[in-house]
Amino acid sequence: MGMTTLAKGEVFQRYGVELTRFATSLVGPADAQDVVSDALVAAMWSDGWGQVENQRAYLYRTVVSQARMNHRSATRRRSQERRAASVLTAASPNGEVDVWDALGRLNVTERSVVFLIYWEDLPEDATAQRLGVSERTVRRRLSRARHKLGRLLDE
Numbered sequence: 001m002g003m004t005t006l007a008k009g010e011v012f013q014r015y016g017v018e019l020t021r022f023a024t025s026l027v028g029p030a031d032a033q034d035v036v037s038d039a040l041v042a043a044m045w046s047d048g049w050g051q052v053e054n055q056r057a058y059l060y061r062t063v064v065s066q067a068r069m070n071h072r073s074a075t076r077r078r079s080q081e082r083r084a085a086s087v088l089t090a091a092s093p094n095g096e097v098d099v100w101d102a103l104g105r106l107n108v109t110e111r112s113v114v115f116l117i118y119w120e121d122l123p124e125d126a127t128a129q130r131l132g133v134s135e136r137t138v139r140r141r142l143s144r145a146r147h148k149l150g151r152l153l154d155e
Contacts, residue, residue, distance in 0.1 A: 012040060015056060019063055026067040039066040080119050102152040110145035113138055 016036065023032035023039075039062040043049060052058045103111060116127040117138075124142075128135045 011044060011055065011059070015059055016040075019059060022060065023063050023067060026064070027070050031070055035063060035066045035070055039063045042066065076121060077119075080121065083118075099153070102149055105152055106145050106148055110141050110148065113141040114145050114149075117142060 019036045019039070020032050023035040026032075027035050039059065042065075043052075043059055043062040103114065106114065112131060113127060116122045116130060117124070122130065124135050124138045128138045131138070
């Protein structure tokens with residue numbers, strides 16, 4: 001069973017249920033199917049898939065890798081949400097400040113930089129590369145966004 005080489009179309013039919021059960025034990029039922037889907041796509045469309053001798057074992061390792069990435073992503077997201085909540089609480093102990101409204105008042109380019117730097121936790125150079133602009137442009141947009149947010153949140 002473990003050494004069978006299947007065509008891409010047969011892989012999910014053969015291993016999908018057991019991989020989903022395995023993923024459920026790693027990430028819980030809410031994320032298991034997404035982890036398995038991501039793992040199958042990553043594995044089967046990788047350059048080395050045609051040379052894999054034990055597809056089942058390879059898929060299990062890929063599910064573990066995807067589960068790790070899922071966990072890191074969720075941890076980063078929770079951390080960013082806690083930081084944003086602490087900023088909100090520090091800026092307005094009585095809860096009157098509407099941060100989402102303030103972010104919505106930024107223009108799209110400023111919002112994109114704020115999102116990538118603060119929510120995606122990307123450094124300025126990676127943000128510049130992702131947006132296809134210079135690091136100087138990223139710094140300028142971030143500076144403008146911070147200035148506008150400071151002004152809006154102080155109102």
